[in-house]
Structure formats: structure tokens, C-alpha cells
Amino acid sequence: MFTTRGEKGGNVTRVPPGVALQPMRGGFVLLVAGLALAAGAVIAGIGLVFVSLAEGFGPASWWWLALGVPATALTIFLLAGVYVTGTELIMRENPRNLIIAAALLGGTVPGLGALSIWWFWRGSDIVLHPELIDYPGWNRELIQQGLICGAGSAAAAIGCLVLALIAVRGARRARRDVARILRLRATGGPRPGIIIALPDPATWNHGGDVPIRYQDDSGGERTIRVRLNTYAHEIPVPGTPVIVFTDGDDLLVELDSDHPVEYHPDNRPYESDTSGGGS
Known part of the structure; x- marks a missing residue:
């Protein structure tokens, strides 16, 4: 989430x-x-x-x-x-x-x-x-x-x-x-993107920020940071496909349901928080 x-x-x-x-x-x-x-x-x-x-x-x-x-x-x-x-x-x-x-x-x-x-x-x-x-x-x-x-x-x-x-x-x-x-799901044009890095374990607190790279309207690439709310053992690996919905002023990021999610195998740096973040 x-x-x-x-x-x-x-x-x-x-x-x-x-x-x-x-x-x-x-x-x-x-x-x-x-x-x-x-x-x-x-x-x-x-x-x-x-x-x-x-x-x-x-x-x-x-x-x-x-x-x-x-x-x-x-x-x-x-x-x-x-x-x-x-x-x-x-x-x-x-x-x-x-x-x-x-x-x-x-x-x-x-x-x-x-x-x-x-x-x-x-x-x-x-x-x-x-x-x-x-x-x-x-x-x-x-x-x-x-x-x-x-x-x-x-x-x-x-x-x-x-x-x-x-x-x-x-x-x-x-x-x-x-x-x-x-x-945003209905009117924000869906754009393919990927997670390009793991969240920082030092700032992990019921989740953490991850960078997302996606294609903008001009065909170029844009990188944004969003918060990933999940359990420590369910952190998607870098390269996980996402869909970015945006209308120019606002945006929504969701996992691409057409691709299976692969989770990071080493969750030890994040295990101090296993309560999840609402996902």
C-alpha cells in the first residue's frame, strides 16, 4: 500500500x-x-x-x-x-x-x-x-x-x-x-513504473519511503518518493512493477496486479517493526 x-x-x-x-x-x-x-x-x-x-x-x-x-x-x-x-x-x-x-x-x-x-x-x-x-x-x-x-x-x-x-x-x-x-483510477492516465530501491532501514517505522520511477506525459522518466506501508517481511524488491495514476496535480501509486510481487528475502534490518502499516 x-x-x-x-x-x-x-x-x-x-x-x-x-x-x-x-x-x-x-x-x-x-x-x-x-x-x-x-x-x-x-x-x-x-x-x-x-x-x-x-x-x-x-x-x-x-x-x-x-x-x-x-x-x-x-x-x-x-x-x-x-x-x-x-x-x-x-x-x-x-x-x-x-x-x-x-x-x-x-x-x-x-x-x-x-x-x-x-x-x-x-x-x-x-x-x-x-x-x-x-x-x-x-x-x-x-x-x-x-x-x-x-x-x-x-x-x-x-x-x-x-x-x-x-x-x-x-x-x-x-x-x-x-x-x-x-x-484518479478512473481519469488519471495509468503510467507504468517500477520501485527502484528499498526503504531505508534507519527510518523504517510501520513502513518507509521508496523511490518510484515512471514515464511522464512527454515520454521521459520521472522519479518520485512515496511511502510504502507494509509488513517488514512483505517489502517488494527493487524492479517491482507499479502503476502510477496522475492527472497532473495529484497522483496515486499501486502495485501492478498483472505481475506477481517478489518480496525482499532479507527482512532482518526491518524486523524491529513487524506490525505493518495498514496494508
Whole structure:
């Protein structure tokens, strides 16, 4: 995977051949919202089991699992849906992962909110504790628990909003980059080129810069440097054919799919980084 603007890791836009940029419809927003609500139901259901046990409800406390267990299954299902759909719509890891994180963090808002309401309910009705009616402050600890859960819910709401704004901004940038790549593939005249050198091991960091030589419009040769994002054991050897798409102002470099890729056999100089760079 080559990038011309220095992107690496989760900021690399990966556009499979033959795909089209699908519109970002409301269905994806509903899917993310559903994930948040399902995660909130998990927190509420499981949390109410423990707080009910702590308050002496006994075996009846386990009935809250009727909420927590189905919500857990639904959360896993919706999480997979957001992951797959987000990958297809955004084609960049970081904003997709931020959307998932924002949804899960958003789920803690109703989850902790439900626990806060439960604690306030327990601490606001003396009928629930008739033996304590003569003791001022009998509900102080219960109210404190409610305040803690409420504060956690408010903090989660703020964090969710910040993450959501960052994720939306990142998703928009990624989709603009997808549109750029598709435009160059469609209108940028393909020009044959080759990789002429290996990346420098001294500057290797989830990938490295490599020089590309290709023919320009005048028939002459031009050399550019682009970033190669790959694993240390999947570095193409010099001479590997590539295709350069350019419209004069922008360019895109991709491996030539008509030729098999030969990888450099000695990856020891690069083995300090084997995490890959988004390819």
C-alpha cells in the first residue's frame, strides 16, 4: 500500500479494486445508535444484578440477566455490523474505530444513568427502609452512589460527544480520500513504473519511503518518493512493477496486479517493526 501524503497505520485509506463509494445513509447512523443503546442495556442489566445483590434482594437480583444477556448478544451483533459497514463506507481504520469507541462510550450514558436512577429510587422512599425512619441521613450512602453514577454518565456523555466529533471529521476526510483515489483510477492516465530501491532501514517505522520511477506525459522518466506501508517481511524488491495514476496535480501509486510481487528475502534490518502499516 503506497501513500503520497505520508499517511500510515490506521490513517491509510484502503480502497479495494472495483468498489464504489457508497453514500453515507441514515441506516448507518441508526446502526451506531443501536449499538450504543444495546451497550447501555448491557451495563444497566449486569450492573443492576450486582447492586441488587448488594442491597439484599437475593436470588431475585438474577432476573436482571434477562436484560443483560440478550443485550450482550445484540451488542456483539451490532458491533460486527458497524465494523463491516463502517469499513465499506469509510475504508480507513482510525475513524471507523473511533465511531465504534464513541458508540460504546455513548452506551455508558444510559447504562450509568439507569443505575443512578435506581440508587436515587432506593434512597428516596422511606417505605423501602421503614426500620431506618428514626435515623437522619439513612439514605446518604445511597444518594452518594446515585450521584457517582450520574457524574459518570455525564462524563461519558461529554467524552462521547468529543469522540463523535473527531470520528465524523476523520470519516469525512477518509471519504474524500476514497473519492480522490477512485477519481484518479478512473481519469488519471495509468503510467507504468517500477520501485527502484528499498526503504531505508534507519527510518523504517510501520513502513518507509521508496523511490518510484515512471514515464511522464512527454515520454521521459520521472522519479518520485512515496511511502510504502507494509509488513517488514512483505517489502517488494527493487524492479517491482507499479502503476502510477496522475492527472497532473495529484497522483496515486499501486502495485501492478498483472505481475506477481517478489518480496525482499532479507527482512532482518526491518524486523524491529513487524506490525505493518495498514496494508
